[in-house]
Amino acid sequence: MTTPSIDIDKYNRCVEDIGLLLQRTVRICQLFEREQIKVHGFTSSQCYILLEILKNGPLTINEISTKMNLEISTITRIMDNLVRDQFLVRNRLLHDKRVVEAALTDKGLLAANKLRASISDYYKNVISHLPPGHVREVMSAVELLLTAVEQANRQGE
Template sequence: MPNHINDLDKYNRCVEDIGELLQRTVRICQLFEREQIKIHGFTSSQCHILLEILKNETLTINEISAKMNLEISTITRIMDILVRDQLLVRNRLSHDKRIVEASLTEKGKQEAYKLQETIRDYYKNVISYLPPGHVREVMSAVELLLSAVERSTRRSL
């Protein structure tokens, strides 16, 4: 019986440690987004929409909503601002007028490329602080953790 209690204590400490690490990671990423994206004049959500559309050329509002895990009404409000600022355009599909696709304007592409470069520079800086030869190991561990978080999230919804 003592081993079982000892194992349970270790397990509970591990749960607490993972929770704290994840919370710290989320907070640091949020701070990065606020500080680095804000200098370009965008919110985090606006930035992510611009980058997703840049990556995919065009996306429907439903696709953006699914990728960002946000309600369609929220995406629509954010996109209204991006359309107003002439960063993206919305078009109804000719074969189904109910579906609206978004694509970047030339100005939107320029801004998205700037955001992409800022984010890339940030991650280059992060990688520079990893011990030499351990980048792949860290990537593998983060992928495992991300997969577990995604699976846990889907299960609890």
């Protein structure tokens, strides 16, 4: 029994097509972020810090760094502005004074809820443009793609 040979030209076209689709998706999402988030006066990174804390409750700087895949120094710099503008407060943990935790202020909670609603409205609009009955199919395909990208990224580490 012989194994069918892969048509290398078709494979290369597929690789190129996937690359172009991913690049286009990333660009569109970045534009969305800028447009949807900047109207609230935040950068994308500030927005996602606020949303992570809204979703999880108070988080340490290390936890935020891990969730956002950014260096601690970058998270600290971003958080400095959020603390300065009174969206976040920093608290030292009682059981370990070396660890700093970030929590939303009332102003931060209000802003994070507005951001979450704005982003949710955008994705509702996206879903409304999918063919009826295909939402689950699209979600499954995106999950497969995300898993493949994450696995490829882990291999590169």
